[in-house]
Amino acid sequence: MKISGVHHIAFCTNDMKSQIEFFTQVVGMKLVGLFPMHGTEGATHCFLESGENCYLSFIQMPGPGVSPVMGVSHALDASHPVAGGAMQHISFNVDSFEELMDLRDRLRSNGYAVVGPLDHMISHSMYLGAPEGILLEFSTSEGCTKMTAAAWTDLQAAQTVGIELEDLKRFASPPAFAGHRGAVAQPDPTTAIYPTPIPRPMYEAVAELSDADIQEVVRYDPPEGVDLAA
Numbered sequence: 001m002k003i004s005g006v007h008h009i010a011f012c013t014n015d016m017k018s019q020i021e022f023f024t025q026v027v028g029m030k031l032v033g034l035f036p037m038h039g040t041e042g043a044t045h046c047f048l049e050s051g052e053n054c055y056l057s058f059i060q061m062p063g064p065g066v067s068p069v070m071g072v073s074h075a076l077d078a079s080h081p082v083a084g085g086a087m088q089h090i091s092f093n094v095d096s097f098e099e100l101m102d103l104r105d106r107l108r109s110n111g112y113a114v115v116g117p118l119d120h121m122i123s124h125s126m127y128l129g130a131p132e133g134i135l136l137e138f139s140t141s142e143g144c145t146k147m148t149a150a151a152w153t154d155l156q157a158a159q160t161v162g163i164e165l166e167d168l169k170r171f172a173s174p175p176a177f178a179g180h181r182g183a184v185a186q187p188d189p190t191t192a193i194y195p196t197p198i199p200r201p202m203y204e205a206v207a208e209l210s211d212a213d214i215q216e217v218v219r220y221d222p223p224e225g226v227d228l229a230a
Contacts, residue, residue: 008047008055009090011134014065016046018131019058023048026110028103029056035223050092074133089127089135097124100140122147182211 013019023029029048032055037043042062047055068074075082075089082088094100100117104126107114116126123139130136145151149172158168186192186207194203206214 006054008057010057010059011087011132012066013058013060013132014067015131016044016058016060020046020048022131023056026107026112028106068133070133075135077135089137091123091125091137091139094138094140096142097140100124100126100138103138121145122152 011019020031020034024031029050031046032049033045033047035045037045037059040059040061044060046058048057050056070076071080072083073086075086094103097117104114104117107128112128114126114128117124118126122144123141124144125137125139127135127137149168153168153172155165155168158164163171189207194200
């Protein structure tokens with residue numbers, strides 16, 4: 001069992017059109033999907049291609065939307081905290097330093113101020129602000145030192161957040177696990193760690209369904225599609 005990367009990261013937005021405009025016309029990502037979000041009435045979902053099997057997604061809910069609170073839901077900058085669980089910044093990979101420089105040209109040509117690239121040893125990275133206060137970074141590892149736990153773990157820094165040497169050893173070598181191809185049943189509901197992103201009534205309604213039954217409950221037919229070449 002191995003995690004192979006990020007499939008997609010999803011942001012809420014109050015202005016999906018502006019986000020798509022920025023990430024397609026300014027950054028150069030391709031819009032590959034825009035459709036009703038299944039399971040959430042009135043919500044719209046979009047996907048922008050940001051790599052092989054990797055997407056940036058936005059969700060716009062019906063109504064006026066919730067305004068961001070800088071320093072709480074959004075970081076003021078890279079050096080200020082936000083609420084636990086909130087995103088501080090996102091970095092997209094670029095394959096080469098040359099392509100990173102070409103992307104900087106593209107961003108600046110569209111009027112966006114870009115800082116960097118900065119040499120972090122493990123990456124060359126540049127920074128700018130995206131719509132709705134998203135802190136955005138683009139990075140390349142070309143010509144940089146590969147990050148390894150042995151070389152890039154600082155014990156003193158770890159101890160400031162309550163992590164000791166024995167913890168670091170465990171974290172750097174997670175226990176192996178032999179999967180059973182999905183045969184493991186749900187844990188006892190009285191002791192289960194409750195999956196908070198799922199509303200409790202929904203969880204109770206579907207948690208014990210078979211894989212086939214739950215797929216039928218949430219089955220969603222894709223849209224008919226639009227002929228964009230017309």
